[in-house]
Amino acid sequence: MTKILAFTSPAKGHLYPVAPVLAELVSRGHEVTVLTLPGSREALDPFGITVRELPPTLAANTLDDWATTSRIPALRAAVRALVARIPDEIQALRSAIIAERPDALLIDVTAPGAQILASASGLPWASWAAMLLPIPSRDSPPFGPGLRPQTDLLGRVRDRSLRWFLTRRWNEVLPQLNHMRQYYGLDPLDNTEDYLRQPTLTLNFTAPPFDDVHSDWPPTVHQIGPGLWAPDAEPPSWLDEIDRPLAVVTCSTEFQDDGRLAQVAMDALADSGLYTVVTAGAVDAATLTVPPNARVEQFVPHHLLLDRAAVVVTHGGMGITQKALAAGVPVCVVPFGRSQSEVARRVVTNAAGTWLSAKRLTVAHLRAGIEKAMTCRDGAARVAAGFAAAGGTLRGAELLELHFAGHAIEHTAWTGTTPTHSSHVYPTNEVAPEITPEPDPIVLPPKDSPPTDDQYWTTWQRRDR
Known part of the structure; x- marks a missing residue:
């Protein structure tokens, strides 16, 4: 049995993808504690996962990238916000390590x-990543703007020039990042992007063909498909009263001023044969004007809607986009910031939907984009097949068990069977490999440190002098 401490960033939507893997580890006999946003205990208690809440300094942290005017400044703002959280994350994790005495750690990739x-x-x-990983690759354009692959000479020149430019932008936070690394006795990084190569195992909750195949990525990255779990919920009673296919419209749960998408979508579909259900997320639902064939809810678990959906209209968050495609539902993506343009690019590359600019968001333009997206079910089905073949929950738990036991992990295709539904949400008949109960040794303090029997506290006390 291994005692595992997991740490999520304070971003909404980062817990649910990894939750089924944590639950699977518990079902295999391991002890799991997760340090995450307040309000998660009720959902995780049934699986035997212990919840520790992030401190208020982190829980109240929000992104302000929505206030920028274009994609690159928005990504720069998001990166700066991640780096600014470093001291609070260190304090929170240190306190949890002292209290829990874990054998191993599982860390959100967006928690530097x-x-x-x-x-x-x-x-x-x-580590794990609920997002598309921006690790540079010769097989993809530079990450950020959502550029489509272009393999001719012009495309290679474009990619080389933009990669140089973006590396300089990301490296603006390198001094702060390296300062904290060196403070804790770690080697400095040459580039900010190297931070993504540090973990000796990264679970990435996506898979080809949705994401590009990256032949030059480090073998430590394993794409296992999306995390599709959500807490149990009863279907709302009003859903039974709807006798038409649904158009599901979603706004971000992290505020990014995307309420226009909900309003324009309802207006565009007001005279269609669809019934529009809007989940407003961080947008105030009371600010929206609702036509007769629409309904606005602050939040409804999306899995309750997708089996009746003809199309999903979304800001391009990874969670809802991958859930829709995993259900074979095409999407119309209107990115408003962050890495949403990269999500949109992968949607259109796979012919699984459409991509519209938020700056050109009009009723006519969105109606046309939705109608075109509804013709893309074949592409959505291909993406769904790729997700199903990636291994999912069982593959993620297997990789973590092997890694924490000190076994080498071969970067081979998953050949197991991912369960769908049963009385146990994450069933498995597999026998977990034996794991040694002794963790790797704690870094001990120098001999002149104050004497104490508590190795955890001594280590961090020395680091913080």
Whole structure:
């Protein structure tokens, strides 16, 4: 049995993708504690996962990238916000390590402070990413603007020039990142992007063909398909009263001022044969004007709607986009910021939907985009097949068990069977490999440190002098 401490960033939507893997680890006999946003305990308690809440300094952290005017400044703002959280993440994880005494750590890739402390702790650790990973690759355009692959000479020149430009932008935070790494005894990074190569195992919750095949990525990255779990919920009573296919419209749960999407979508579909259901997320639902064939809810679990959906109209969040495609539902993506243009690019590359500019968001334009997206069910089905073949929950748990046991992991295709539904949400008949109960040794303090029997506290006390 291994005692695992997981750490999520304070971003909404980062817990649910990894939750089924954590639950699967518990079902295999491991002890799992997760440090995450407040309000998660009720959903995770049934699986035997212990919840520790992030401190208010992190839980109240929000992104302000929505206030920028274009894609690159928005991504720069998001990266700066991640780096600014480093001290609070270190403090939160350190306190949890002292209290929980884990054997291993599992860290959100968007928590750089937690990753720094994990690297310095001497404990075995791994990371996970609920997002598209921006690791540079010769097989993809530079990450950020959502450029489509272009393999001719012009495309190669474009990619080389833009990669140089973007590397300079990302490296604006490199001094702060390296300062904290060196403070904790870690080697400095040459580029900010190298931060993504540090974990010796990264679970990425997506898979080809939705994401590009990256032949030059580090073998430590394993794409296992999307995390599709959501807490149990009863279908709303009003859903039974709707006798038409649904158009599901979603706004971000992290505020990014995308309420226009909900309003324009309802207006565009007001005279269609669809019934529009809007999940407003971080948008105030009371600010929207609702036509007769529409309904606005602050939130409805999307899995309750997707089996009746003809199309999903979305801001391009990874969660809803991959859930829709996994259900074979095409999407119309209107990105408003962050990495949503990269999500949209992959949708159109796979002919699984359409991509519209938020700056050109009109009723006529969106109606045309939705109608075209509804013809893309074949592409959505191909993406769904790729997700199903990636291994999912069982593959993720298997990789973590092997990694924490100190076994080498071969980067081979998953050949197991991912369960769908049963009385147990994450069933498995597999026998977990034996795992040694002794973690890697803690980094010990120098001999002149104050004497104490508590290795955890001594290590962090020395680091913080």
